[in-house]
Amino acid sequence: MxxxxxxxxxxxxLLVTPSYAEELLPDIPKATGEPHPEGNEYWRINHxxxxxxxxxxxVIDGIRDxxxxxxxxxxxxxVKGPDSAPVTYESPxxxxxxxxxxxxxxxxxxxxxxxxxxxxxxxxxxxxxxxDEMATLQAYIDGAGQ
Amino acid sequence: MxxxxxxxxxxxxxxxxxxxxxxxxxxxxxxxxxxxxxGGNASADGLKPGARWGLLIDAAKCPSDCSACVSACSAExxxxxxxxxxxxxxxxxxxxxxxxxxxxxxxxxxxxHCDEPPCVxxxxxxxxxxxxxxxxxxxxxxxxxxRYCMMACPFKARSFVHEPVTNQKTISPRGMGTVEGCNxxxxxxxxxxxxxxxxxxxxxxxxxxxxxxxxxxxxxxIAKAVSTYASQExxxxxxxxxxxxxxxx
Numbered sequence: 001m002x003x004x005x006x007x008x009x010x011x012x013x014l015l016v017t018p019s020y021a022e023e024l025l026p027d028i029p030k031a032t033g034e035p036h037p038e039g040n041e042y043w044r045i046n047h048x049x050x051x052x053x054x055x056x057x058x059v060i061d062g063i064r065d066x067x068x069x070x071x072x073x074x075x076x077x078x079v080k081g082p083d084s085a086p087v088t089y090e091s092p093x094x095x096x097x098x099x100x101x102x103x104x105x106x107x108x109x110x111x112x113x114x115x116x117x118x119x120x121x122x123x124x125x126x127x128x129x130x131x132d133e134m135a136t137l138q139a140y141i142d143g144a145g146q
Numbered sequence: 147m148x149x150x151x152x153x154x155x156x157x158x159x160x161x162x163x164x165x166x167x168x169x170x171x172x173x174x175x176x177x178x179x180x181x182x183x184x185g186g187n188a189s190a191d192g193l194k195p196g197a198r199w200g201l202l203i204d205a206a207k208c209p210s211d212c213s214a215c216v217s218a219c220s221a222e223x224x225x226x227x228x229x230x231x232x233x234x235x236x237x238x239x240x241x242x243x244x245x246x247x248x249x250x251x252x253x254x255x256x257x258x259h260c261d262e263p264p265c266v267x268x269x270x271x272x273x274x275x276x277x278x279x280x281x282x283x284x285x286x287x288x289x290x291x292x293r294y295c296m297m298a299c300p301f302k303a304r305s306f307v308h309e310p311v312t313n314q315k316t317i318s319p320r321g322m323g324t325v326e327g328c329n330x331x332x333x334x335x336x337x338x339x340x341x342x343x344x345x346x347x348x349x350x351x352x353x354x355x356x357x358x359x360x361x362x363x364x365x366x367x368i369a370k371a372v373s374t375y376a377s378q379e380x381x382x383x384x385x386x387x388x389x390x391x392x393x394x395x
Contacts, residue, residue, distance in 0.1 A: 055287060056287075057192075059283070059285050059287065060275070060277065060285070061192045061193060061278075062192040062193035062277065062279070062332065062335075062336045063192040063336075064192075064333070064336050064337070071316050074316075088312070111310070111311075111321040111322060111323075112286055112311070112314065112319040112320055112321030112324070113314065113316075113319040113321075114313065114314045114315065114316045114319065117316075118315075118316045
C-alpha cells in the first residue's frame, strides 16, 4: 500500500511542470548498457517485486541467469565519484539512494550485497564498455606482484 | 481491464519463471486460494537434478603445515579470520590425535552437507535449507540471526557475522546479523566449474588430498573412489549421511 502510494506520488510529481520538476525530483543518474526493453517507468515501479522473485530462484533453485539480478543492476547503474571509481552505497550519490533517500524508503540489500561492480578497484581506469579488458589487466598486475 | 502495475510485474516474472523450465502445477482450492506445487527438473541453467555434491578428503595426504584450502576459501568467499572467537570460519584445519598411539592427523573440516541436516530441522524461519542437489545453505534473506543452527551443528561449521561487512564478493553476499558457512562454492557449481576453491587450491599445491564431485553419479571420479576405497563420515553415529567423506582418519 505504502509502495503504491509512493508510486502515485512519484507519478504525480512527474506531471508537474518541468521547471518545478527539476527542483522537486531527484536527479537520476544515467546508466550504461542497453536500456530496459520494458521501459524505465516499468522498472522504477516494479524493481522490488522483480528482485524479490528472482532472488529466490537464484538462492533456492540455483538459477543464476535471471532477468533481474542485483549484480546486473550494480554493473550498469554504478555512479562514478570524483576519483572516477564507482561510489559505494555509503555515498548519497549512489544510484539506489538518489531515489530512496528522496522517498525515505530504506533498503538493506547492501548490508550483504556488494554495492560496486566487480573489479571496481580498477574501473576508474576504463569505461564500463571495456570491462572485459579488466581481467587481462588484473592478470598482468597479479603476475607483476609475484 | 487494465492491470495494476504490481500484478503486471508479477505476471512478467512468473513468465520468466516458467521460461526457466521449472514445472509448475497449481490447483485452485477455492476462489482466491491456489495450491501451487513446484516440482520436476528445476531448470536447465539451475541446479543439476538428482545430484548429490560432495567431497572426499584423504587425511593421509593432508600435511599438518598446509592450510591452502582455508586461505583459498577465505579469498574466494571474502571472509576473514583474524583469530578472534567471533571471526567467521567457513573451513578450518583440525588436528586429531590418537591418545594411545600418539598418531596425529590433520584434516580440513567444513560444513559436511548432511543429507539430514540438524541445522535445517531447528531453523525457525526456513532460512537454513538443503538445496535439491544436497548443498546445505543459509538463505540470508530470511535468516534472523537466532543461531539455533550453530547450536545444532555437530561440526561447528557455521559462524555468525557480528560486525558490519563491507567490500564483499559479488558472488558471495554476506552481512551482519546472519549466519554463514561453507556453501560448497555454490556459485562455481551453478557456473559449471565442477570444482570448489578448496579443492582447486589443494590440487594446486600438489597434495591432491581433496576431491569434489557428484556422489550420485556412478561415472564420477568421487563415486568410483568411495565405492572402491574405504572412507568414513565424521560422527557416523549420528546417522546424518554426510556429503563430505574422509579417508585414513
